[in-house]
Amino acid sequence: DAGVTQSPTHLIKTRGQHVTLRCSPISGHKSVSWYQQVLGQGPQFIFQYYEKEERGRGNFPDRFSARQFPNYSSELNVNALLLGDSALYLCASSLGLYTDTQYFGPGTRLTVL
Amino acid sequence: EDQVTQSPEALRLQEGESSSLNCSYTVSGLRGLFWYRQDPGKGPEFLFTLYSAGEEKEKERLKATLTKKESFLHITAPKPEDSATYLCAVQVPGGSQGNLIFGKGTKLSVKP
Numbered sequence: 186d187a188g189v190t191q192s193p194t195h196l197i198k199t200r201g202q203h204v205t206l207r208c209s210p211i212s213g214h215k216s217v218s219w220y221q222q223v224l225g226q227g228p229q230f231i232f233q234y235y236e237k238e239e240r241g242r243g244n245f246p247d248r249f250s251a252r253q254f255p256n257y258s259s260e261l262n263v264n265a266l267l268l269g270d271s272a273l274y275l276c277a278s279s280l281g282l283y284t285d286t287q288y289f290g291p292g293t294r295l296t297v298l
Numbered sequence: 299e300d301q302v303t304q305s306p307e308a309l310r311l312q313e314g315e316s317s318s319l320n321c322s323y324t325v326s327g328l329r330g331l332f333w334y335r336q337d338p339g340k341g342p343e344f345l346f347t348l349y350s351a352g353e354e355k356e357k358e359r360l361k362a363t364l365t366k367k368e369s370f371l372h373i374t375a376p377k378p379e380d381s382a383t384y385l386c387a388v389q390v391p392g393g394s395q396g397n398l399i400f401g402k403g404t405k406l407s408v409k410p
Contacts, residue, residue: 287398
């Protein structure tokens with residue numbers, strides 16, 4: 186079975202632009218979470234979606250938004266990019282919400298110039 | 299504030315030299331503690347989930363244990379392919395229910 190997939194693999198943007206990152210969960214998983222990982226740090230929680238509804242939000246500005254589609258895939262959108270948004274963006278999927286193991290995708294490396 | 303601290307930040311071992319990585323946590327409550335392995339530039343790979351103090355899990359050369367305040371990842375007779383960053387994360391009740399709170403990780407290097 187395919188694991189979590191993310192696209193694109195790498196992305197280079199300039200300050201002020203917007204970006205859309207995509208994630209497809211493991212088949213049968215209904216929850217998708219997004220994390221940001223800057224170099225040398227652990228992943229930091231951005232959003233969680235379950236059954237197409239936002240079920241959790243981390244301490245990120247409103248420039249960050251996300252949604253989940255009927256097929257459980259998800260998009261993360263970031264507007265008005267800043268240099269500090271450069272990071273590895275990780276998507277994780279799980280069967281449900283509580284204590285279910287989250288399985289991560291390979292990530293999207295975003296570089297903001 | 300819920301917090302996860304991993305030590306040491308970096309660990310260099312000779313092949314076959316066993317050691318332990320530490321993950322201490324200060325949380326309002328614990329739903330589960332997770333260990334992941336991460337290779338450079340890749341997503342974290344799931345290793346173990348622990349739910350209650352006293353629980354132990356094993357996989358090949360790795361063994362994870364849990365107490366009320368910390369977890370240990372024991373590595374027995376490591377090989378160079380065990381080199382990676384090992385991440386510890388906790389899931390807590392309340393707030394963003396599915397949120398994982400990560401430590402900064404321990405970077406393990408195993409030399410042949």
